[in-house]
Amino acid sequence: MAPCAWAYPATLRAQSRIAGIYGGAEISERHRHRYEVNVGYRERLEATGLRFAGMSPDGLLPETIEYPDHPWFIGVQYHPELKSKPFEPHPLFASFIQAAVAHSRLV
Numbered sequence: 555m556a557p558c559a560w561a562y563p564a565t566l567r568a569q570s571r572i573a574g575i576y577g578g579a580e581i582s583e584r585h586r587h588r589y590e591v592n593v594g595y596r597e598r599l600e601a602t603g604l605r606f607a608g609m610s611p612d613g614l615l616p617e618t619i620e621y622p623d624h625p626w627f628i629g630v631q632y633h634p635e636l637k638s639k640p641f642e643p644h645p646l647f648a649s650f651i652q653a654a655v656a657h658s659r660l661v
Contacts, residue, residue: 564617570607583632626653
């Protein structure tokens with residue numbers, strides 16, 4: 555299968571939740587937009603606890619964010635649904651469901 559024209563690599567921060575979900579630090583995911591997060595706000599956002607957990611290989615574009623102290627708060631700049639199947643969900647969806655089930659037992 556030929557590589558997707560809209561797939562872009564990202565480097566995940568070691569010890570981040572999302573790196574644990576993927577099981578590694580290098581990923582490639584599909585994008586279908588031209589939106590970007592302004593990295594000029596990185597310090598201010600990280601001061602509130604937000605973690606820039608995945609960046610483009612050149613370190614200029616945030617690809618994933620997370621709140622480490624939240625049961626499951628991950629935001630991505632790509633489309634994991636494009637790699638998901640009913641009986642083979644994308645790792646992010648599977649992780650989200652696991653966290654929801656674990657959290658529901660606490661209520």
